[in-house]
Amino acid sequence: MKIISIKENPEYMKRAIxxxxxxxxxxxxxxxxxxxxEHCMTSPNPLPQWYLLMKDEKIxxxxxxxxxxxxxxxxxxxxxCAVYIEEKYRGNNYSSILLERAKKDxxxxxFSNVYLCTDHIGLYEKYGFNHVGTGYHPWGASSRxxxxxx
Numbered sequence: 001m002k003i004i005s006i007k008e009n010p011e012y013m014k015r016a017i018x019x020x021x022x023x024x025x026x027x028x029x030x031x032x033x034x035x036x037x038e039h040c041m042t043s044p045n046p047l048p049q050w051y052l053l054m055k056d057e058k059i060x061x062x063x064x065x066x067x068x069x070x071x072x073x074x075x076x077x078x079x080x081c082a083v084y085i086e087e088k089y090r091g092n093n094y095s096s097i098l099l100e101r102a103k104k105d106x107x108x109x110x111f112s113n114v115y116l117c118t119d120h121i122g123l124y125e126k127y128g129f130n131h132v133g134t135g136y137h138p139w140g141a142s143s144r145x146x147x148x149x150x
Contacts, residue, residue, distance in 0.1 A: 046108065113147050115147050121144070
């Protein structure tokens with residue numbers, strides 16, 4: 001099992017774009033992932049970061065570390081986003097590998113907290129995240145906001 005940072009391994013960029021789009025995008029949002037992932041490699045800033053979780057050469061999960069996850073709480077950042085583990089591999093604590101890498105990179109970037117928004121209750125608490133409030137998305141939905149101190 002290994003984590004690939006797209007910023008550090010640009011040769012995985014096209015595979016990452018396709019994978020993130022397949023899990024998180026709809027017809028209207030395909031370019032969001034493509035544009036952000038393409039530009040992460042040339043950014044002098046620590047954000048954004050995009051990760052693939054690999055088993056051998058097969059992608060089995062992903063996550064991102066970004067400045068805002070389309071949520072009203074723009075005073076909070078960075079955000080872990082797009083956490084996904086293939087169904088066949090769930091239940092093995094693999095998301096913790098992605099979360100730990102995002103937390104490590106956020107800390108190295110000078111941040112003291114990491115945030116995420118989700119409707120899952122009980123999942124991220126297992127990884128030290130605490131519910132801190134509610135945020136609102138541009139499309140009218142709301143999500144629970146979680147934070148963890150680094």
